[in-house]
Amino acid sequence: QISTRDEGMTIRLQPGVIGSKVNHFLSGYGRKFGPDPASIKSAMVGGIVMNNASGMSCGTWADSDKMLISGRIVFADGTVLDTEDPKSRDSFMQSHPEIISGVEALRDEVLADKELSERIRYKYSIKNVTGLNLLPLITFSDPFDIILHLMVGSEGTLGFLSEVLMNTLKIAPLQANAMVYFKDIAEAARAVITMRPLGVSAAEMLDKRSLSSVNAGEIEGLTAVLTMVEAETQHELADKVKAVTNVLKGFDTYGDVAFTTDPEEYGRYWEIRSGIFPTVGGMRRPGTTCLIEDVAFHVEDLAEAVTDLSELLDRHGYDDSCIYGHALEGNFHFIINQSFDSEAEIQRYKDMINDVGELVVKKYDGSLKAEHGTGRNMAPYVEYEWGEKAFNVMKRIKKIFDPQNILNPGVIFNDDPECCFKNFKSLPLLKPADGAPEETASAYAKINKCIECGFCEVNCVSCGFTMSSRTRIVLQREMERLRQTGENPELLARFKKQYSYHGEQTCAGDGLCSMSCPMGINVGDLTHEIRRQNHGKTAERVGEMVADNFHGVKTALRGVLHIADFGHTVLGGKVMGAVAKGIHAVGLPLWTPAMPKAYNAAKKATPTTDSPDKVVYFPSCLNQTMGTDKAFKGMKPLSEEMIELLHKAGYQVIFPKDMDSLCCGTIWESKG
Helix, strand or coil: CEEEECCCCEEEECCCCEHHHHHHHHHCCCEECCCECCCCCCCEHHHHHHHCCCECCCCCCCCHHHHEEEEEEECCCCCEEECCCHHHHHHHHHHCHHHHHHHHHHHHHHHHCHHHHHHHHHHCCCCCCCCCCCCHHHHCCCHHHHHHHHCCCCCCCCCEEEEEEEECEECCCEEEEEEEEECCHHHHHHHHHHHHHHCEEEEEEECHHHHHHCCCCCCCCCEEEEEEEEECCHHHHHHHHHHHHHHHCCCCECCCCCCECCHHHHHHHHHHHHCHHHHHHHCCCCCCEEEEEEEECCHHHHHHHHHHHHHHHHHCCCCCCEEEEEHHHCEEEEEEEECCCCHHHHHHHHHHHHHHHHHHHHHCCCECCCCCCCCCCCHHHHHHHHCHHHHHHHHHHHHHHCCCCCCCCCCCCCCCCCHHHCCCCCCCCCCCCCCCCHHHHHHHHHHCCCCCCCHHHHHCCCCCCCCCHHHHHHHHHHHHHHHHHCCCHHHHHHHHHHHHHHHHHCCCCCCHHHHCCCCCCCHHHHHHHHHHHHCCHHHHHHHHHHHHCHHHHHHHHHHHHHHHHHHHHHHCHHHHHHHHHHHHCCCCCCCCCCCCCECCHHHHCCCCCCCCCEEECCCCHHHHHECCCCCCCCCCCHHHHHHHHHHHCCCEEECCCCHHHCCCCHHHHHCC
16 A cells, blocks of 8 residues: 655555555655665565665665654564554553663663764665664664664564655656766776766666676676766756766766767666666576675775676686676675586585675675675675674664564574575476477576566566466476475475466466566466466367367357346346356356356447548457346447447447457467
């Protein structure tokens, strides 16, 4: 749910709202959501806040921690606290005095320790989500404000945020963007440092391999910085563009610096930036895992640090790695495609991660996790980055909120220093059964490129009902692993049985998931192949017979609908319903009062008024054979409504010849 107040100045959100929906809702007020992760078209508010995901232009000044006003928290014991409601606060103070006193004691200790307080301020002067959020202990005095803001970035280890109230930002009415190319990554970083004081809103760096992944550059060493400036007036925008352009004249750029104010043109730039992670992941060698990490450096160290990071990845043999990210904030993501199928590969990964830790922490005192959340992969490095004193404060916070350690155990806090090098998930290759059509093999090759990012889920109609397009691939991979290893046949049998409904029958098979997947992966193709495999020879013969005699089948269907309608008229709804249940018990489809009457759209397919604007209209087989039911008196069948609409729009409607014998093929494809 979404609601606003104060003309969009603040917005109340529940955790399942997608970030882009928030911006769409706010756009009518000329405002936007503060956090702007590249995954905002798929990322939900709950994940954005609990990871403190920031993004491309919000920096540290407009992340969730800065924008959060109040929230509704569910604690480990089920208690609910609404920090905006005085009654809820009073009740919580009575029921949980130990949490209030514990938080107050920690606040006072940290404030009294000047060295630790300064350390916290310094660490959060750049993006940092390593461990728990310590900034509230020195920012707020009210224990309820501290409790609320401790939730930000806690990844479900302290409680569940079921609702948040957040400030919003004004949308600048004007912007200009430029994709600026530099001859090497260090020069690009130095340019970003110089542009930073000029009011640049975003500076997204894309190294040579990032550009190659999206076919945006093949020149050795070429690095791009996608630069955005925003303004309230044309004069202000022109001044900013001029200032940035003049500064960049002092750098070794490749080609001219050209800003554009055309939304279509700069929209393509940002699509390139947003699609790098899944695109690079889709290009990985089959069977390898795409991993993304994000680190942050203080801006003054940017040029040296990013050069060191690039050389480190090369030194460990990650030739297909790439570095990109929010250079304006010193925040870089790097992607590697890693195999875990041998001890040598695992050791290579371990050596690389340890060297990254040493580079980021020891050499530059940066953040090992800037905005993606600590998770298990960086849990062993939290104390390494923060030091013993700050880490002990984090552990005490965890103990105060979750004394039994039942919330997301192992995340952020993990007693196993090797936890990030164990329990690696395998990605076995999926393949169609023997005899599958050639296009199916091609579809499977595409499905094997899935990195399970979840971008597809916003378009999956069964997501939240049974399974999503992503989880269908996940479970198919796990079943394939169990088949290959033979390690748990009982579990495999249970998965196969449960998948029949949750995975196969409830998949719409419409391919909408491919529309939001950067790789265009269509999980409907996977479902169609599974359905094809489940068909016996008899089903195939019946399907072929129906396809070859489609006119007769539709005529027979109309006859059945006529009989059902006659029975409904003669027997009445109750008696007809009882008879229908008895017939349904032997396997025939269930009749209900909503069953439509028979209809023949082909008889309505008469020539219409001639017009220079023409449209060919081919109603679906359902709309050709089914009209309205008794309850909808006066309503016309859908195809007639469509014809009237097209006439009002001034179109001449043309129908395909022999329409009643034709089939678009959807019903055959969707059944495999």
